[in-house]
Amino acid sequence: MTRDDSQRRDDRHWWRDAVIYQVYVRSFADSDGDGIGDLPGIRARLPYLADLGVDAVWITPFYTSPMADGGYDVADYRDVDPLFGTLDDADGLIADAHALGIKVIVDLVPNHTSSDHAWFQAALAAGPGSPERNRYIFRTGRGESGELPPNDWESIFGGGAWTRLPDGDWYLHLFDAAQPDLNWDNPVVHEDFLGILRFWLDLGVDGFRIDVAHGMVKEDGLPDVGATEQRKLLDTRPLPYFDQEGVHEIYREWRKVLDTYQPARIGVAEAWTPGAGRTARYVRPDELHQAFNFHYLTAEWAAPALREVITESLAAMAPVDAPTTWVLSNHDVHRHVTRYGDGEEGLRRARAAALLTLALPGSVYVYQGEELGLPEVLDLPDDALRDPMWERSLRTERGRDGCRVPIPWTTKGSSLGFGPDGSTPWLPQPAHWADMSVEAQVGAAESMLELYREALRLRREHPALGERPALEWHDGDDTLLRFARVDSFTGRRLHCAINFGATPASVPVAGAVLLASGRLGSDSGDVLLPPDTAVWWED
Template identity: 65%
Template sequence: MTQHLAETLHTPTGTLPGWWREAVIYQVYPRSFADSNGDGMGDLEGIRSRLPYLKELGVDAVWLSPFYASPQADAGYDVADYRAIDPMFGTLHDADAVIRDAHELGLRIIVDLVPNHCSDQHDWFRQAVREGAGSRLRERFHFRPGKGEDGELPPNDWESIFGGPAWTRVPDGEWYLHLFAPEQPDFNWEHPAVQDEFRSILRFWLDLGADGFRVDVAHGLVKAPGLPDIGSGDQLKLLGNDVMPFFDQDGVHEIYRSWRRILDEYEGDRVLVAEAWTPTVERTALYVRPDEMHQAFNFQYLTADWNAGELRKVIDGSLAAMRPVGAPTTWVLSNHDVTRHATRFANPPGLGTQLREQGDRELGLRRARAATLLMLALPGSAYVYQGEELGLPDVTDLPDEVRQDPSFFRAAGQDGFRDGCRVPIPWSGTEAPYGFGDGGSWLPQPAEWAELSVEAQTGDPDSTLELYRAALRIRRERADLGAGDAVEWLPAPDGVLAFRRGGFTCTVNTTAEPVALPAPGTVLLASAVLESPGTLPADTAVWWEE
């Protein structure tokens, strides 16, 4: 079946190479996007039915979070079969239909790839456990004897990202490594069979027509030789800031060089996107050298506070780091792992990326709208997380009994409030599930979301949805937006950002008070009402044409 599907697949035509250098890529979280069969869970057929909406919104590509066969211990990031679709999402035919329809609309499809770990229900792992100590299959993972008199202690002091030890003991006494949940054993990427398997998986999805891969935990595949102790009792606070023996090891780069060679065999400018948390943006740049990946998420930008000085520092640092390797800078404000930026910006800075406080909703939305215009004006590629174009806040008051984030249930782990950004999005109507489907929704939607639905916002010139549509249209139409590696900063008062790109200027006031600023041209678009062209309102961004 796969060969037949691949042979008849249509791919986009008439586009120039390097589309990813300026693309706006929309992240779909499948279980929360659209439900076609009324079971309360989003699915591939639901995504397919909403592709025209994404085309109208104005994005260039769609990134689909995992839809593979999985026990769903971590929302599909525990993969049992990389070539099969989980029945909750549909079938391989449905995946093929999504890719076909997207291509016919001129949209590209990027699929999530999870190479650092699999599910404990993966055939390889189940057989490795069954065969016991000494099994050759155990060499494809990180099995080790324990420490202590009877091997009762973990092999080293590594902690899981979700909290607790990064090791779990099997009945025969050996331990296996899992940097995330115990249901997610890490692959041993030193083993040739692991490398061969993932090259085959890449070809499977490329043959099906996928335009690229977002690589989950791209920084985690290679571990330091000997799996040395870290010696710190607070490892989770070090993540992303310090060199760790299980993250960002130099050996990962040869893996991605081999993957790039595979993608380059295919027509259509296929891409690799790294989810790589690194200590510095300079380390991130190593993942996007000319013979490796095409893009890497800019987490330094995502975690920046709403402060002109900090934002300018991150923007300058990001552009400078990517320039020597010739890669585009990417910009992102929200995703499925962090509190939506409409809620982050509604709260005081310094609280992290997972919040349980709603904050000042009006302030958060005002800042989020301004942050969007800033992001879409910067050189490079931008990512939009489903629902942010509706101005959705996080649902911070979900009852504990409905939460499903595995880290929420591990007391020593991260906050575990990711469910708040994963609530199904509203499409239409005045009552839940707001057109998401006919059978409710797997996480409860707030009553006030009726006014935030696609239907309610469409045609309203003041709505966040129409702001996104207008911004993306202008971005497509103007040659001085999109790809590039520099901005021309203009003089501006404290708390204000102002930069020029060709005949386009962007001004952003991050302060709580209006600021006098001479109009640099004619208004193209503003995130809030402008009473006077010479006054930039508080927490507002404006696009100008000279």
């Protein structure tokens, strides 16, 4: 089915208030029974996304890769790994999505390649000081014989960020050793990625989510950080290998390419920065279109904390006229049901968080399975773990596999509908997920799935939602968050209230209740809002 034209957003600026659904390709839908999700699987499930009501789908990397990091180690940016399908499958998926009114955003990984990439293999063969090695970041080591790494930089996955070759050179990898960092001071790298952009844009994609968008450019001289546990400093202080000024020149180059295509094509930055003001620099008018709002994702479940991050986020984006994005979960962090307390408490809070998030101005990202209320899987067997973080941390950090478990579609079957019956998913699914499957929740009035479907419908149709209608805070306290969205053309107002307290809160509701995340009570004509519950109403 396609959405009615009256419900579509302005195609010239579709990203500004789009709801974008993230598909982690390995874990969404397996068409051939090998236990791993693929492009034909996504293609077959596109009607589900259309019924859910999303505007776009972001698909994680499906390029040729040895899969040292789930596809984020790319060996060929212009082809599809046989594990996931073919270029024809990608072409068909894009065409089908467009026919359903869904935009397609693909992941781009420009900070590093796979060590299997032809460039890196040529660099290994060519030897120290060669033009081939200048495509990456090679250095001699410190110490009497160069036996020490060039500096103190650490890998985000644990351990050091440098690996030494038998010929004595060290190469930089801010992630796994199988992911060598590219040298973006080399014009050859720039030209190749401009060609990669055009390749996928010509195939019809509507944009790129840019992995490690804050990386690529390193501070001159590669100075020491002077601290350990550097991964914990990502959003608290500047680092010499992240958020350097030179990345913005790259995005100005890319924006010129994006602007030559119609309808509008976009770039989305995965940028970890010390503050919202730094994030806003990635979405200046001549750079990218969106940047993930990780400060919102990491905010604690408390009214003052969330009001502060919402206010700061909107204020930071206003001077550059960019939409704010809102995201609760993704493939790199614990699912928010678990972060918010797990169990029934976590689920209540996740339901309320959905209504809070979908009522805010800007664009929203939904991570696959959050519309089902899936929690983090914390008890995966050690021998099932695939995240390179597990081994690189010497098995002290379990990594991100718990948020990547294949999602359940049916109440029965060996993979709960993720793949053909009889197949075994690449990560084991909890048995109780059968009760959280799409099949179990469709049509169930109080299910998380139906809450999302109704919230997305209202968000698409109500004139006071979207990006432009103003946000007005109501008086509240440390336990109650209240605001209104106001459409200046019609005067219609949509109100949202969330109770963060431990006891029910009395909320004056002058108009009609549109949606609530839980059952409401009444108190002398007011709505009695239970703990960890949100409500929308209009007047």
